[in-house]
Amino acid sequence: MPAVLNVYALPRYADPRQLAGGTAVVIDVLRATTTIVYALQAGATEIIPCGTVEETAARAGQFPREKIVLGGERGGRPLPGFDLGNSPEEYTADRVAGKTILFTTTNGTQALLHAQPAARILPAAFVNASAVLQRLLDEEQIHILCAGTDGQFSEDDILLAGLLVSRLENSGKQYVLNAQAQTARENWLHAFALPYALGAEPLPAEHLARELRKSRGAQNLLPLGYAADILAAALLDKFACVPEADPATLRIHLPQTENN
Ligand code: MLT
Numbered sequence: 383m384p385a386v387l388n389v390y391a392l393p394r395y396a397d398p399r400q401l402a403g404g405t406a407v408v409i410d411v412l413r414a415t416t417t418i419v420y421a422l423q424a425g426a427t428e429i430i431p432c433g434t435v436e437e438t439a440a441r442a443g444q445f446p447r448e449k450i451v452l453g454g455e456r457g458g459r460p461l462p463g464f465d466l467g468n469s470p471e472e473y474t475a476d477r478v479a480g481k482t483i484l485f486t487t488t489n490g491t492q493a494l495l496h497a498q499p500a501a502r503i504l505p506a507a508f509v510n511a512s513a514v515l516q517r518l519l520d521e522e523q524i525h526i527l528c529a530g531t532d533g534q535f536s537e538d539d540i541l542l543a544g545l546l547v548s549r550l551e552n553s554g555k556q557y558v559l560n561a562q563a564q565t566a567r568e569n570w571l572h573a574f575a576l577p578y579a580l581g582a583e584p585l586p587a588e589h590l591a592r593e594l595r596k597s598r599g600a601q602n603l604l605p606l607g608y609a610a611d612i613l614a615a616a617l618l619d620k621f622a623c624v625p626e627a628d629p630a631t632l633r634i635h636l637p638q639t640e641n642n
Contacts, residue, residue, distance in 0.1 A: 386525075398498075399625065400525065405523060406500035412597065427486050428635045429483045451477065453466040465477070489530055496527065497525075498525055508616060510625075518626045547566055561614055
């Protein structure tokens with residue numbers, strides 16, 4: 383039987399009942415899931431997504447202050463009283479190694495919360511795309527949730543969804559795609575058909591960044607001075623790790639073998 387491969391351009395398009403028993407891939411390229419990958423790769427013990435700033439503050443009270451880092455944004459900007467914003471490269475080993483990160487963002491952490499009914503939840507970004515792809519090859523029910531930006535779809539997320547769809551199909555396994563998966567794949571092929579035809583592999587970060595800059599997410603970030611974050615998000619396969627969120631608690635960690 384062919385495997386199921388669905389893309390949802392926004393979390394609200396995914397009926398939570400459909401996610402049950404499947405694998406949810408949660409994408410917020412600019413910037414939440416990219417930042418999650420950087421933070422875990424820098425040695426953070428775990429990341430706890432929080433829905434609101436108030437919830438973040440309440441949960442912070444359950445930990446010794448020196449054990450946690452408060453991170454996230456609203457409107458792209460760092461939050462008052464928080465330690466870090468939502469720039470991937472802020473999450474360096476000296477700031478986050480050995481720490482629990484309480485993390486709240488406008489769209490990305492909401493998408494993670496929406497994915498909770500799934501049996502397996504994998505935050506994904508371009509920086510760990512091939513590692514996620516490998517992990518997905520054995521899955522029979524894949525639901526890719528794009529976080530979007532301020533309730534609207536954002537091309538940065540759709541592009542990564544399209545890369546995953548295209549490469550899963552190229553693996554030779556049979557998939558049934560929903561309409562949004564087909565559209566995402568076409569977007570990806572349209573954006574990158576020429577460089578691939580010319581043999582551009584691996585994809586140059588600047589080329590991917592050029593596409594990401596056109597997205598709704600980037601249009602919010604550029605006026606705030608976060609151009610470097612877009613480049614950091616475009617470093618395809620910089621890392622080989624696959625973070626996973628525990629569906630019961632949503633705590634995100636790297637499987638033991640990848641965390642050193
Ligand atoms: C979000 O979760 O809304 C985004 O990551 C926004 C941002 O880029 O800060």
